[in-house]
Amino acid sequence: MYEDDFDFDERDLVDEEYPLRKDINTSIVGHNELGRMYHNCRNYGIENIDLILPTFFEANMSAVLLAMAHQLAKEDIHLGLSLENDHVLVRNGLVNSLLGEENPQITDRRQSTVPLRTFGQEEDDAFTAYIHDDFLGHRGNSHQLPYNLVKSLTRRYQEIFSNVALHAETTEPIYTCGQYFPGKKKFVFTLCDVGIGFLNNVSNFDNNISTSLQAIEWALQGNSTKTEAKGGLGLSTILSECMNHMGELHIVSGDCYWKYCPEKGKTTYHLEHEFPGTTVHLVFRY
Secondary structure: OOHHHOOOOHHHOEOOEEEOOOOEOOOHHHHHHHHHHHHHHHHHOOOEEEEEOOOOEOHHHHHHHHHHHHHHHOOOOEEEOOOOOOOHHHHOOHHHHHOOOOOOOOOOOOOOEEEEEEEOOOOHHHHHHHHHHHHOOOOOOOOOOOHHHHHHHHHHHHHHHHHHHHHOOOOOOEEEEEEEEOOOOEEEEEEEEOOOHHHHHHHHHOOOOOOHHHHHHHHHOOOOOOOOOOOOHHHHHHHHHHHHOOOEEEEEEOOEEEEEEOOOEEEEEEOOOOOOOEEEEEEEEO
């Protein structure tokens, strides 16, 4: 959807506040609501906008929101949040990040979040430590995931990180965040970049690929745009691990939301609003 084709409603912005009207969860609904906010804020012309949260906001989606906030800031549009100190989006660092603090060091006393972080493309060692220690070593995962799976996922996320630097054609950081839901026995982890996305990258390599869905599925088959070395195993191996361990994999790029879950297999959805780059969600249920 282009700038002159957005579904803006003046009721969405009142006195420099933007109410998110639908719950922000790891789903097509959550992405559509954040995408709608992003495009509406770009077209309203207000410099400082306070977000009003819905009833539920999964903390891992902070990675997507912060990526959007940084893109809006380039247009002198600044998002903010006012929340109680014990709110999950305070405990994971989102509120401080929106205030301009880079990777705030905040202790989550409830130990239910993987902290919101940004990683420059040269910070591969720090990213690997974060994946191994903060994500896979979190109390919600450390006693649930077998050693071989931890080793495999760490390696595959390293490849995803490297691919952003090689193929995303952006100098912007990678955004990451996660949340553990003890009551639901669920763990969700999100990685987001603001590069050129799957379609632009893959279609430059294979002109038979013409949609974001085709590009995502091409990559999931283990294909790679690397010509100098074998590649492409990152997402395809993560998908295999999800299938073997009752996990979910969601990939969002261009106008496509691609999802695998054990109950329904593969499903795809059309995004109402595109956002630059690619988002990958990994969900474990125990």
